[in-house]
Amino acid sequence: MEYFEIFIAGIFINNILLAQFLGNCPFLGTSKKMETAVGMAMAVIFVLVMAGMITWIVDTYLLKALDVEYLRTVSFILVIASLVQFVEMFLKKSIPALYAGLGIFLPLITTNCAVMGACLLNISKEYSFLSALVSSFSYAVGFGLALVLFAGLRERINLARVPKPLQDTSIGLITAGMIALTFMSFKGMV
Amino acid sequence: MAQSLAKEFTKGLWAEIPPFRLVLGLCPTLAVTKSVENGIGMGVATTFVLVFANLLVSLLRNVIPSKVRIACYVVIIATFVTIVELVMQAYTYELFLKLGIFIPLIVVNCIVLGRAEAFASKNGPVLSIADGLGIGIGFTLSLAALGAVREIIGAGTITIWGGTPVFEMVNIFPGYNPFAFMVEAPGAFIALGLMLAAMNLIGSK
Secondary structure, three states: OHHHHHHHHHHHHOOOOOOOOOOHHHHHHOOOOHHHHHHHHHHHHHHHHHHHHHHHHHHHHHHHHHOOHHHHHHHHHHHHHHHHHHHHHHHHHHOHHHHHHHOOHHHHHHHOHHHHHHHHHHHHOOOOHHHHHHHHHHHHHHHHHHHHHHHHHHHHHHHOOOOHHHOOHHHHHHHHHHHHHHHHOOOOOO | OHHHHHHHHHHOOOOOOOOOOOOOOHHHHHHHOOOHHHHHHHHHHHHHHHHHHHHHHHHOOOOOOHHHHHHHHHHHHHHHHHHHHHHHHHHOHHHHHHHHHHOHHHHHOHHHHHHHHHHHOOOOHHHHHHHHHHHHHHHHHHHHHHHHHHHHHHHOEEOOOOOOOOEEHHHHOOOOOOOHHHHOHHHHHHHHHHHHHHHHHHHHO
């Protein structure tokens, strides 16, 4: 039950994009087309779950054990950067179809604060390994859900006549605000 | 030299002011601007990291092999972020708690990496410092402005560093009721979107 609560809260209530404000650059950058949005969402789900597990292990068995927690920022970013590089090489060799699908989104994930942010949140909430795994997965799914919803709306907005000063990023941000408003109604559900 | 120095410095204040003109670094912009105070704190921390990361990247630009440059930049940035974290923990603990995980997340702020890659890796140390300082101050001003808009509308007051509010909405409009929506998550997106539209309107004339 506890895991179910974490799962639902991670997707809807503490949605990483709309409630926690993490990963907003790719949110606006890759949402102009549905295809790129789906690619980004898949890549984030893949990397975030792996990064969540590995950073938890690094934090518990290396940083806390050796009492060097002040190195957390440096070590986490290194773990994420090398993980992304590794995943890229692995996919290129063994699953070329998926690699071609994810394309340039994989390297971009290194500087996606959703990944690093979710890892830091797991640590700050003092989750157990399984809870950290579930919460990483739910954050990633929440990211994908919000991104795909937003991309769908943006494709429609592109066809509409928007006043000139409001075009592009500006109307995008206002639309995101509206989606965030609908997600707020999930508050208090769990 | 002096002319280009001034040019690199001032472009961060209007022509390329983040996050409006350069749509980068949105996460801290949206998340911490619940009040002016948080906005300024975040802006100053980012400026510090920007200036020193730019300086070091620029000094090492001929040493770092281009294949592993991103990894090197990230380590340089992470080092300065750790310094900021420790300093803030020691001297401004309350602000540190308010900004929370967004302090370590300066590492993945695309503005910092973006300036290292786009500017400092190609220019000398003095110009790079000017660039970092300009962009950093521009970022701080934007955060403070967005924080002011949200705090005035959302809370009805502006309070900087504790004590009594510097500005109260009730003094201008008697019976003003705070519109709490603005300090919630959706308000951040909408306030930034409207400010961007206003800047486009001014810029296009």
